[in-house]
Amino acid sequence: MLAYAAKRILLMIPTLLGVAxxxxxxxxxxxxxxxxxxxxxxxxxxxQETIEMExxxxxxxxxxxxxxGDWMVGLVTLDFGKSMWTDRPVVEEIGTRLExxxxxxxxxxxxxxxxxVPLGTFAALMRxxxxxxxxxxxxxxxLAIPSFWFGMLVMLTLLGLFNWLPPITFTPLHVDPxxxxxxxxxPAMAVGYRYCAVVARMVxxxxxxxxxxxxxxxxxxxxxxxxxxxxxxxxxxxxLPAITVIGLEFAFLIGGLVVTEQVFNLNGIGVLFxxxxxxxxxxxxxxxxxxxxxxxxxxxxxxxLLYAVFDPRIRYR
Amino acid sequence: xxxxxxxxxxxxxxxxxxxxxAIAARSRTAALRRFCRQQPLGAVSLVxxxxxxxxxxxxxxxxxxxxxxxxxxxxxxxxSWQHWAGTDAFGRDVFSRLIHGSxxxxxxxxASSFLGSTIGAVLGAASxxxxxxxxxxxxxxxxxxxxFPLIVLALVVVAVLGKGLVLxxxxxxxxxxxxxxVPRVARVVRAAALSVRVMPYIDAARAAGxxxxxxxxxxxxxxxxxxxxxxLTAHIAxxxxxEASLSFLGLGVAEPTPAWGLMLSGNASDFFREAPWLILFPxxxxxxxxxxxxxxxxxxxxxxxxxxxx
Numbered sequence: 001m002l003a004y005a006a007k008r009i010l011l012m013i014p015t016l017l018g019v020a021x022x023x024x025x026x027x028x029x030x031x032x033x034x035x036x037x038x039x040x041x042x043x044x045x046x047x048q049e050t051i052e053m054e055x056x057x058x059x060x061x062x063x064x065x066x067x068x069g070d071w072m073v074g075l076v077t078l079d080f081g082k083s084m085w086t087d088r089p090v091v092e093e094i095g096t097r098l099e100x101x102x103x104x105x106x107x108x109x110x111x112x113x114x115x116x117v118p119l120g121t122f123a124a125l126m127r128x129x130x131x132x133x134x135x136x137x138x139x140x141x142x143l144a145i146p147s148f149w150f151g152m153l154v155m156l157t158l159l160g161l162f163n164w165l166p167p168i169t170f171t172p173l174h175v176d177p178x179x180x181x182x183x184x185x186x187p188a189m190a191v192g193y194r195y196c197a198v199v200a201r202m203v204x205x206x207x208x209x210x211x212x213x214x215x216x217x218x219x220x221x222x223x224x225x226x227x228x229x230x231x232x233x234x235x236x237x238x239x240l241p242a243i244t245v246i247g248l249e250f251a252f253l254i255g256g257l258v259v260t261e262q263v264f265n266l267n268g269i270g271v272l273f274x275x276x277x278x279x280x281x282x283x284x285x286x287x288x289x290x291x292x293x294x295x296x297x298x299x300x301x302x303x304x305l306l307y308a309v310f311d312p313r314i315r316y317r
Numbered sequence: 318x319x320x321x322x323x324x325x326x327x328x329x330x331x332x333x334x335x336x337x338x339a340i341a342a343r344s345r346t347a348a349l350r351r352f353c354r355q356q357p358l359g360a361v362s363l364v365x366x367x368x369x370x371x372x373x374x375x376x377x378x379x380x381x382x383x384x385x386x387x388x389x390x391x392x393x394x395x396x397s398w399q400h401w402a403g404t405d406a407f408g409r410d411v412f413s414r415l416i417h418g419s420x421x422x423x424x425x426x427x428a429s430s431f432l433g434s435t436i437g438a439v440l441g442a443a444s445x446x447x448x449x450x451x452x453x454x455x456x457x458x459x460x461x462x463x464x465f466p467l468i469v470l471a472l473v474v475v476a477v478l479g480k481g482l483v484l485x486x487x488x489x490x491x492x493x494x495x496x497x498x499v500p501r502v503a504r505v506v507r508a509a510a511l512s513v514r515v516m517p518y519i520d521a522a523r524a525a526g527x528x529x530x531x532x533x534x535x536x537x538x539x540x541x542x543x544x545x546x547x548x549l550t551a552h553i554a555x556x557x558x559x560e561a562s563l564s565f566l567g568l569g570v571a572e573p574t575p576a577w578g579l580m581l582s583g584n585a586s587d588f589f590r591e592a593p594w595l596i597l598f599p600x601x602x603x604x605x606x607x608x609x610x611x612x613x614x615x616x617x618x619x620x621x622x623x624x625x626x627x
Contacts, residue, residue: 015461015464016460017458018458019461019464020455022461023473026473026474026477027473027476027477046453132403140608140611140612141604141608143607143608143611144554144558144604144605144607144608144611145600145604146558146561146562146565146578146600146603146604146605146607148565148581149581149596149600149603149604152581152600153596153600156589156593156596157588159589159590182586199599252466253470254466254469255466255467255468256466258468258469258472258566259468259561259562259565262565262566273469273472274472274566274568276476277472277473277475277476277568278567278568280476285473285476287433289465289469289473292464292465292466292469293461293464293465296464296465297464
């Protein structure tokens with residue numbers, strides 16, 4: 001098990017290296033660069049000389065391979081360079097916003113799993129009754145309704161009911177837990193809806209599959225309480241595929257955050273992502289892409305290892 | 318693209334054109350009728366999709382007003398008999414903009430899903446057919462691209478390509494939405510192609526000395542049409558959602574083109590209190606469209622291949 005984990009961790013390196021190479025060279029095919037956007041963006045009249053000077057300062061005049069080498073050396077020492085727009089280190093730019101986004105992501109996961117598992121279970125147990133149909137409508141809605149629109153609807157509802165909107169400035173959890181939770185619960189709900197829908201569908205379909213297994217029939221035949229059959233025999237096995245989906249969707253929550261943070265005016269990773277794209281801030285964008293990829297790879301590993309905990313039959317070599 | 322377009326090869330051509338064509342037409346309507354009977358939800362979604370297509374194709378006829386006509390006398394008027402969905406901050410008729418927006422959504426949704434699914438299908442089929450090093454290389458690339466959520470990858474491509482208008486359509490935006498679709502289709506089609514590859518008729522074709530290209534397109538492709546079509550329709554929904562999200566972020570379709578996501582961005586959110594209809598209707602349109610294509614994709618999957626799971 002330990003050897004397997006070590007092997008998997010080593011195997012992350014080529015994947016992340018591939019991401020690094022791909023994103024670096026993809027971004028360098030761009031015609032205009034950050035300097036153009038920064039200095040000429042608002043139509044200002046800036047001489048070619050100033051532009052060249054700024055390029056030299058940012059190291060954009062070096063040959064492509066030299067730039068790549070610099071970046072690679074930085075990556076190994078976990079130094080992602082400086083933002084080409086604000087001149088602050090990328091690590092710092094990301095660091096100050098990570099807490100907020102991570103908290104929203106974790107809250108969304110908790111909300112989604114708490115609702116999805118019972119929803120999926122009841123839908124499977126009462127298959128083809130009104131409960132199942134209701135669950136299906138709710139989950140299909142989650143897949144079709146864009147998270148940013150759902151966020152807007154949440155805000156509209158809050159306005160209509162309480163004439164209140166969540167505050168814009170972020171209060172960290174350790175400073176004032178109540179203000180923090182009251183602020184972040186709404187964006188967490190907005191990104192969590194889709195998440196919940198995906199997980200609930202998975203729970204329902206894998207439960208239905210498990211119900212056909214021999215060991216369920218055996219358990220019922222030997223007179224185990226129906227509740228125990230469902231919780232101990234069926235749900236425990238049905239949750240395995242659900243764990244994969246929970247992990248994968250958690251790693252992908254950044255996608256939902258990109259738009260939801262915009263709606264709730266939160267200054268998180270998602271907003272940073274959009275800014276770096278519209279400003280052609282390559283170093284920052286590269287750093288963010290690496291973060292998303294690393295997150296995905298780590299979560300994937302965690303899911304694989306969790307499998308062994310939930311299913312003792314699985315042995316890793 | 319000329320090569321890629323050949324992927325969904327048509328069914329074998331009928332021997333004689335006259336009566337065979339009539340039979341083909343009759344069996345096509347019969348197939349449609351069977352689809353509607355077996356998949357009632359699919360039929361409902363098909364109706365929604367057709368209505369959207371009519372709205373998109375005949376926008377000028379269907380829409381009561383010019384979507385770009387500014388009327389400062391009628392700014393932010395609530396829904397009424399004159400303006401079914403109210404007017405926006407420039408006095409433009411929201412309902413007409415929704416109708417015209419369906420054209421934007423459909424064009425970009427279809428085009429990017431078609432482009433992404435086709436490239437993905439060709440890559441997946443080639444990966445399975447050639448195996449070995451080529452398979453390894455393509456699979457590594459697919460694995461790397463799959464590490465990113467659709468919108469993150471699309472945003473990176475937007476950063477790379479910028480805007481590129483051809484005939485009023487942002488071709489670069491279509492590419493940005495198509496590229497994240499490619500690895501997802503490639504993986505599914507490869508799995509299907511692996512089972513086709515071991516069929517005796519592929520061996521026979523190789524023994525007959527046909528070229529690789531001919532075997533992939535003439536012998537394998539027709540047997541991969543079902544997964545290809547399923548992926549294509551399923552990803553139209555994704556593409557419409559993605560286009561709306563990008564436009565909402567101000568990185569997709571640009572003003573003054575009517576697009577659903579764009580209608581929700583910028584000033585719409587400033588009018589929360591005064592004009593909730595500016596938020597309600599475009600969001601409903603996006604949800605309905607995505608819902609219909611999702612449902613249609615699901616029904617198509619159940620109908621074409623019940624064993625096939627996404």
